[in-house]
Amino acid sequence: MASVDYRKTAEEILAKVGGEANVSGLTHCATRLRLKLRDESKADTAAVERIPGVITVMKAGGQYQVVIGNNVPKVYAALGEISKLTGDTASDEDTGPKGSLLNQFIQLISSIFLPVLWPLSGAGLFKAFLAAATTFKWISTSSTTYAILNASADALFNFLPIFLAVTAAKRFKANQFTAMAIAGALVYPTIIALNVPGQKVEFFGIPVVMMSYVSSVLPIVIGVWLQSYLERGLNKVLPDWLRNFMTPLLAIAIMVPLILITVGPVTTIAAQGVSSGVNWLFATAPWAAGAVMGGLWQVFVLFGLHWGLVPIMLNDLSTQGYTLLGGPIPPAVLAQAAAALAVALRTRSAKRRDIATAGSLSGFVAGVTEPVIYGVNLPLKLPFYAGIAGGAVGGTIAALGGSANNQFVFPSLLGLPAYMQHGSFVMQLIGCAVAVGIAFAVTFVAMDREQADEVADVLPDPVVDDADATPAPLTGRAITLGSPVEGELVALADVPDKVFASGAMGSGFGVQPANGTIVAPCDGTIIVATRTGHAYGLKSTDGVEVLVHVGIDTVQMQGDGFETLVSKGDVVTKGQPLCRVDLDQVAAAGYDPTTIVVVTNTTKLSEVTPGAAGHVAAGADACVVVA
Secondary structure (H helix, E strand, O other): OOOOOOHHHHHHHHHHOOHHEEEEEEEEEOOEEEEOOOOOOHOOOHHHOOOOOOOEEEOOOOOOEEOOOOHHHHHHHHHHHHOOOOOEEEEOOOOOOOOHHHHHHHHHHHHHHHHHHHHHHHHHHHHHHHHHHHHOOOOOOOOOHHHHHHHHHHHHOOHHHHHHHHHHHHHHHHHHHHHHHHHHHHOOOOHHHOOOOOOOOOEOOOOOOOOOOOOHHHHHHHHHHHHHHHHHHHHHHHHHHHHHHHHOOOHHHHHHHHHHHHHHHHHHHHHHHHHHHHHHHHHHHHHHHHHHHHHHHHHHHHHHHHOOOOOOOHHHHHOOOHHOOOOOOOHHHHHHHHHHHHHHHHHHHHHHHHHHHHHHHHHHOOOHHHHHHHHHHHHHHHHHHHHHHHHHHHHHHHHHHEEEEOOOOOOOOOOHHHOOOEHHHHHHHHHHHHHHHHHHHHHHOOOOOOOOOOOOOOOOOOOOOOOOOOOOOOOOOEEEOOOOOOOOEEEEEHHOOOOHOOOOEEEEEEEOOOOOOOEEEOOOEEEEEEOOEEEEEEOOOOOOOOOEEOOOOOOHHOOOOOOEEOOOOOEEEOOEEEEEEOHHHHHHOOOOOEEEEEOOOOHHOOOEEEOOEEEEEOOOOOEEEEE
């Protein structure tokens, strides 16, 4: 077979579908590229089908599907090299429905935080260990050793806007280094020094309401979003010889004052309104104030509104030696940590479990909840809401006991001694316990367990088009493939999917399933278990490579109704369950449940002979392969 230049294939596909600007989304599954086109009329389908390496084109579910076969990873990787449609730089634009504004906001914040979650988690644990060391008097807070360690642990949180500038710039397609310069200005020592109550700050006569941008989130995210539009506008109007240095110059010169003049006042006014309302509640109905502070503290932090309350707390500590506003906060923080712990115990996602485990520990011990908020609870929603509910109830209990802290500490297990001197410490402990119990129980019982992770939702490349490729090891003996499910055996040509029916993916057969238990058709190793649970690749010890595809176009269900029972690398025996699928849910979603078995390296084999049509039991002989 002639060698295929996959980079050239990718370039031609991109050109024939109308260019990168016409593609709003790109994913891939076991056999095909799945593109969302802004204007499908710009795509030359006949020309795409003539491109070397392309089997055919299908249009279904609002997607423009370019069928490549087993080598789809190579074309996808090449598209990543020539465009910004894959990986970290993938376009997040989508002309399709995106859900509610709340969902869009959650997805946006979560995607911007995702690349820094592990550093945040590590730094949070560092702070936890350092807090423990100072609590047990192993390190003095007045020592230079502590100063060095504290700077190491706290730097990421202190300069968080700079880190978020990088990820936000990728999301909004802005210049990352310009974004970092803008964020750096917000946390520059001179700017920080201007945030003094009563100090007048002006910019060319325009009054500037100062706030603290240290550890802030929304100001830089909004700023980089605006920067992306400014840069695109400047790049259109500035001549080439001026553009390279003048665009970043103007972006920095315009965006820094703009953020300070607009975002600062808006956030400050909102924070002052929140703090006034909470103070009024504490004076009139302490239990209600406890519910608000305990339930909404993490929401205030999310929007940066907590900065309006921190000065009041500090003033209370300096004037009366304690602050009632701090009493409901430990239940709020510990509730989010408890919800994340429940996720760690329930989720099937190894990636989510790792973040939730480390993040919940830093939340419990050090009061650092950023990793679990942005990487676990907020994306999953239910744990975040459960944390709010637990915090509200626990905060109410703490407030009813008059709990208050006499030191400014991170609200955590290690910080609880600061709540022993004022009000009822027992009520504080009860409030924390109740908050933790509610958040953990609700999350553990009600959360969706998710699907197991899969490194790549594609088949590997057992059959390649390279002329010098080494063929798979074959033994020459006959192998019998079993049916993957009980049902009616049908010829591959009668399968309602023209790609499989054509035999372009290899020889095989289909089964109209009678139940939802899908089993392995042969002994072998799992080389693919897709994230969505709809497709599995197996390789027998004789070198036969088999694709089991559950349903037609069921990848669109995104795992709903599928329960994966195996993982990549597992060794399975013939008849061993691979997954369970809810056939009623598949039908309700409008998809055909026909399950397909294809021998993907048919061209390397001597013979592939499917059985006759008729009823077949799961695991029963359905196809003979001669290696």
